[in-house]
Amino acid sequence: MTSSDDQTPETPRMPSSDLWTADTARDYDVESAEMFAPDVLGPAVDRLARLAGDGPALEFAIGTGRVAIPLADRGVAVSGIELSPSMAAALRSKDPAERIPVTVGDMATTRVPGEYSLVYVVWNSIGNLRTQDEQVECFRNAARHLAPGGRFVVELWVPDIRRFPPGQTAVPFVVGDQHTGFDTFDMVTQQGTSHHYRRAADGRISYGFSNFRYIWPAECDLMARLAGLRLEQRHADWTGTPFTSDSGSHVSVWKK
Template identity: 55%
Template sequence: MPTDPHATPDAADDGWFPESVAASSDASSDDEFDPAVVERTVDVLADLAGDGAALELAVGTGRLAAPLALRGVPVHGIELSRAMAARVADKPGGDLVEVTIGDMTSARVPGEFAVAYLVFNTIGNVTTQDGQVDCFRTAAAHLRPGGYFVVEVGVPPLRRMPPGQDTVPFTVAPDAAGGGYVGFDRLDVVTQRFTSNHVTVGPDGSGRFRWLPFRYVWPAELDLMARLAGMRLVHRWEGWDRTPFTADSERHVSVWQLAAV
């Protein structure tokens, strides 16, 4: 993991997602928090769950788990950050969600699940290949025969980088008051590590810098991780509307199925 004086988490128990981050996580302007996107995502997950239960790896504040539970799907979540998990019950349906505090690379919870899912690029928060493989093994250990594992993650933006460039901006958003926000990724194509950098500037010129370490992973690499865990690819879409994945897709929603006994 890279070292930087700005990068030390401000709460050791919650790593990169302490109270200071959890407090504003549900106020995000990301498309993923749009109610229409949430509903479409929950539609897919409920369809895959059928008459079974769902397990969310890195459940966060319950953005998806709570509305999925309202659909009548029993939901259990695994979450490393206590600050994030503490907000699940505040959402409609959140009181129906069981949450286990633990690391999604190794945690085990009781029960058997029809679908497990890991969304919104969170597989990249695991910054080693071995750790990402362990996420697939966690999912497989909890799925019933024939169950599904769903991962939503971006496609590495290497086609946007000419030789010698290692930084790709993803948001530049000035505001009318004279401040604004800039987001950019800095990638290391040798290690597949990158940092997601977030710079917020106030109208008085004051600023806040925060960055998160990630490991990017290719679709084909994920397929191999799935095979190591006894699963095979059954769907790969560009998004939750099930649009076909193409060479120009910037992200994918992939579904693997555990072998039936």
């Protein structure tokens, strides 16, 4: 037998998520301006504030604080976990009062102190975890942070693979003068890549991409059950539109 002193230390697990850079963080709010529009952001903040109630909330993949800052403005005590130090720094620059503590780490495994009435991850960010094992651990990590009766909320798109004719591997999600984007998919592994082409004011074209693993709603429910959570609500959007087979997204709430 080998003594514990002779064993090679285990290599720290690296998350599969893309690590967003300082350039990405600098441009994020401008390039995502449509997600800051009141008719988009307002219903999300309204719903999350109601679900948090009088308790604290924890955001996974908090980014630059698009949701967390207005939620804190409502009086909710918000904390966050963010993989990218650059994105976390961008949030801190917008929160000079330091109301929102942010821990740099992986949302699948990183623990922060306290119990929360609400844990949430928005705008498809759970897909940044590119393995099923990590996504399962994300649900378990949410459950670990929740107080009894607390809720885990996920905003996630439904892959629109019905639009694919035989042999096609890409589908556009936006086509405009300044921004054209399309997704490519591997139907076997559920891996995908979002490709973004943006036109600057001087006519130059830039290209960027991000990788993800898509998850079906039923797969999310199974991950939740493995974490000891049960589905409480599912709607097509933050305003409570009924979820149907034609819905392109879902806002799902699981309760501990």
